[in-house]
Amino acid sequence: MTTPEESPAPAAEQHAGTVAALAEAIRAVGKSGADDQSAPAPRADGPSADAQRRAALDAVAEVLAAGGAPAQLAPAAVAELGEGAAELLREDPWAVLALPGVRPEHADGFARGLLGAEAGPGDPRRAQALVAWLLEQAALRGHSAQELGEVSEALRAQHVPDPAGALQAVLVDGRVMPFQEELPMPPGSHDEDEEPPVRTLLALERLALAEESLGEGLVRLLSTFTPGEDAEEPSGEAAAEPSDEAADGPSGEAAAESPAEAAAESPAEAVAEPAAPAVPVQPGPAAWEAAAAAAPSRSAQELVRTAAGSGLVLHTGGEAARAEPAALLHAAAGLGLRVWAATWTGQGRDSLAALLPAGSPAAGRIGTLAELLYGSGAELPRAVDGTLPLDVLVVLDAPLLDVETAATLLEALADGTRLVLSGDPGGLWSAGPGRFFADLLAARACPAVASRTPDFGPIGELVSGIGIGELQPVDAPDKEVVILTAKDGGEAVHRAVQLLTDSIPRALSIPSEQTVLITPGHAGPAGTRALNAAAKAKLNPGPGRFGGFDPGDRVVHSPALGVNLPARVLDGDAAGLHLELADGGRLTLSPQQAGKLRHGWAVTAHQAVGRRWPAAIVVLPEDAAGQLTRQWVYAAFGRAERHLSVVHAAGPALAQAVAERPAAARTTRLRSVLTDQ
Template identity: 70%
Template structure:
């Protein structure tokens, strides 16, 4: 099913730009409006800017109409191509392919509308547009690079007469970058052997992000200076004691490790004592280990903070910390950390003012967001990246955490703390490719079969609205339906429609939504914020989000809002619910992977119901399909850095 993975609701775009825009939006909300002294001075430039934009929209709309495209695309065109969008489209009609949702056949039709018979399939402008478009589509599937043969095949399917010439041209003009590298996983048998090579193409922004990310990781490791013990039989003096407080030595770290609550936490503390970059892996129960490290680092007098993917992750991590108040305040979400609305603040050079930074949910960082994070980490900072390697990778391109682990570029501490209970036992088995039957005396795990998608929807909604609340005492608000994709017989659209009809029927008078509707808001790709609709008016929909904050979604932002009784698993990462109903429809069977099943089942805290209509596809996916492969360059770049270091 085409909607399975990666569950993206937003148009393609630069992830770093999206995060920066989100950060700026958060920052601006917290500012006071300009006083009377500045209002007049700013009014004239603002009016002029509005006039220029209105003119650009008018001119662009005329060009779009002339080519047979809807004039409503003008705003998107001006956003993507700038205020000169009209002239750009006249000179190169295939530039319309850079707009969200436009496909090659639509761009070809638009070009014929403007150019007539001159718009041939071999037009150089068409080739220049098709290659980046193909790479953008692959980026949506998680690839940060694509083998050149696959791109050539894609161009041939789009009836481009000379794919090889087109590829050469886009590389020469810099819109796409080409790299030759050793095939991953190859081991030469002798020094004389020439290793097999491959050529990959990457969008410039993704190529630069992976290069920047690798450089940042190497910089953090190369600038690290561990603390040292002060010499002297009589013990350190006052000045030395102050230095030790700022940079604790081995004895202080060892004492902190000895006081750790578990062997795995102690191992993590010892690894961080000796290394600038540490990877930590484990399931949900292992989050107690980064919490112990954070507490220990603060106890050593270090500026230590932790960042999680969601507000729920932040709160659950803070709950694991000692009830000291100050330590709990040193946990924030990653968007808040990068935006500067929470966290340690920035040093004069713009870096995070930290000695230790723990980033949980690290598998969810795509290469652009990870590069942005590394740019903010100061020289000499200890960086700990923690996450569950069995879970789904980022919604954006790359597989940052998996590549870091595969490259063995830093020490890795694998947690030995098991996830408890029948759900933990089930998920642990799935992680090693085994779908086991587990004992569930309190109905922690229930499996129900369905003959098709329609019956799966009926059973899932019945569990949500009646069976789980009545039999287990888990309120409807604490139960979520999870499914592979948005479309299909039992995707989020079908499930949400059925749930709304049962729980909050209404005419959808506010753009398809009614007060009381459960929703999810996605301000940027891969970021999902659950909430409910309070009301709506001309300014937009007024929401209350899960963290208690309130937000107005304007009509222009409506595409970022969906009903939220049912989510894709990609929308659910970074969160857990007391009750989860995982729906496995028959038409999604081919897209199931072990990674998807592991992540979906692991979202449940107290109860997991599985509505199963996928037949043998479920055990086959767990046993035979670990994850959907992604083509990336980070591992190869880190290997090059390692060779240069030696």
């Protein structure tokens, strides 16, 4: 076996060899992907289904034990690999890499336990599992694709003797899809016949198909959008006596009858079609211009005018700029259009609703994105074809959309729907793979409206400066911004908890439950674990009698990647742990779900996105330097509404991050997909 240290050829030559070996596979596979050879498992209902599951779990536990793996992995194995997981693991022990938390060294040990001396580093099954695992790990870091050379080098680091052969086998198998992208010509190149450089990217099938679907959906909205037309002025008697079929709308044309009016006039029809509101007449330019002129600010007027003429619009701005999508909602609803807005969190939904004028026709037409896509549909029933019956959809917090969620959103929109994506480009990107909003901005595929409304007060001034790479002191006469230094993580924790429990409640009358601690990571001397332990000891000490939690504990429930629900523990019993959610409502977690719960006095910036608190305490320990970027600092500092305290032990790393590290790079394909389409 050839190790990286004994590599017989330079890395550049090996990379070139890998590209050559993959050329045939790339031509064969292209961009169409492999056919899905998997068949759905047969359905079994009632007691037999339970018996089959128990049998599958027992069989998997037996195989895991034979390979020296913990039996606790059995439920995850059945969930990920299906009821045939035991047989699959016997045939391919490295398939265990697909389970959460399993690393290559664990899989190698498991394979040796099952196969003995036959489990070598060059086993094709090992290489194929490693490629999928590497791309999954890249997806957790936000990449929707990886350059071929990076994957090849990572395989070599795992002592795979033939990375090129391994990659080719994976492509033929259909687990991974290859793509070639043209790169910009190098500066100073003037030869028109010179071929542009290309790079080869590898992507997991699900992510590749999501970006292709996303590109198709965006192009579909742009190509099917048709703006309304102004009604012709009637003449003679027709002008004096409007017909019974039409009532004067905002622009003089026929105004659409609302669903409520239709139900009142024709109850039989309303009962027959409860989920199909009438399609309104599209207002023309004059009606939109009148609505824009009534908007409360120049930026809001520009957004309304831009939305009038395009099926896809991007809107950028900070917290204060959220008033502009609210103005667009009000205007579109006033024009009789079927309009809806989606936010990332319940708090975002409520704050957007508060920005609507009193009595706005858009009231009640705001929900969370999860409710819109995956809810019961009680507020917004789907059309017969499964699409959302909307003329205008405004999505706030759009940078938080990963490519798979964005593709699901686009698939739910009917042809001709106006989609307005609004968000702060300086904030954190999605927890899942991709940089959907940033790629759309960079591609310039549709109109973009940049808000000119600044964020208010010292906190807004500080955050705005960070957004352009400047960390400058600001005047804070009422202690809106306070910077404290600490020599190490231990002192940072002490100071932060003192602020949370004493200084901020006493000096600013902001109670502890309205203040959040934000830090870069979970581990370390001042990570969320250390901060939460200290905050609990001070604010809600107890034995943790419900799986480590006590009534009154602040917690964060994360049911899915990028979804974080702040809550408070009520109590626990045989049914599970009972929570009161910060956004309203109650939730009971099973013991298994409660095992993944975290305390919530302290959170990471990624857990805090989409929300704001009256006060925020940002803790920057001395080991945070490698995690800090301008994007992270901007997002963390921007979580504060009235007061921001920064407990600073990171030295010059903070200023360097703001000035020199805008964001961690992500490899994605959406821009090239849009170019191709």
